[in-house]
Amino acid sequence: MKNIAIFASGSGTNAENIIRYFTDSEVVKVPLVLSNNRKVGVHERVNKLGIPSFVFSREEFVEGRAVLDKLAEYAIDFIVLAGFMNKISDALLQAFPSKIINIHPALLPKHGGKGMYGMHVHEAVVADGDTESGITIHYINENYDEGDIIFQATCPVAPTDTPEDVATKVHALEYAHYPQVIEKLLR
Template sequence: MKNIAIFASGAGTNAENIAEYFSKNEKINVALIVSNRLKAGVHERAARLHIPSITLSKADFEAGEPVIKVLQEYHIDFIVLAGFMSKISDPLMQAFPEKIINIHPSLLPKHGGKGMYGMHVHEAVVAAGERESGITIHYINEHYDEGAIIFQASCELLPTDTPEDVAAKVHALEYTYYPQVIEKLLTQEA
């Protein structure tokens, strides 16, 4: 059994989608949800799904060791970032090499980097007049959105699409592909 920890900072719709996808899986288990925000909506979703959830401080994430200790207590094999708005520390990356992935709401390398998340990305995509957008699932490294790309999926954009329209199209891709890619990565390791 591979145990996943999902890191999320907000409402947790992607975390919930991933947890539901794996709820009856015999080889992959969402064992823990971790947030850096005490009042993040992801905690309510975790409670409904009967998944333990905890909040760790900015200092804990910067140091790395307190986070690693918690992950070891839950026997975590793999970390999935799902709307997590904090940089992953070097000690955490070293403890989980090639075992931390992120999803970005654009086709990297376009519209990535510090400050490029959520609606900021979709607004930039519309402002640039892009004809397509999509998702990028990638390993993390020490630079925002520059880790090795694992998977991309695109969607066509119309000249009349608003940032909200782009967000809806991208969310549909996230919900479809993120759990599938996680499953593929973890079953290949077995």
């Protein structure tokens, strides 16, 4: 059994989807969720599912000790980012080499890098006239969105699609593929 921690900064829909997917798994367990924001919806979502969530400050995250201690307390083997809005600290990268993954709402390397998250990505896809978008699941390294790509899935983008339309299509891909890719990685 592998224990994964989910890091999230927002509403928590992907975190909830992952937790539900692994509820009866014999391979993966999600014992906790960590966040850098006390006021976001992920806490309520996961707490309703019986999963504790913890908040850490920017300083605690950069320094790393408090976060690493919490991960050790729950015997975490692997970290999954699900809408997490901080760059991963060197302390975490060193403690979890090739054991931290992220999902990006576009087909990297296009529309990646600092500031490219959420609706900013979908707006860029529409503004560039892209005919497809999708998701990229990748390992984390010291640079934004530059880790080795694990998996990509695509969806069409019509000339009449708004950024909100693209977001809906991309979210469907996230929910369908992220838990399955996690499971394959940890089998």
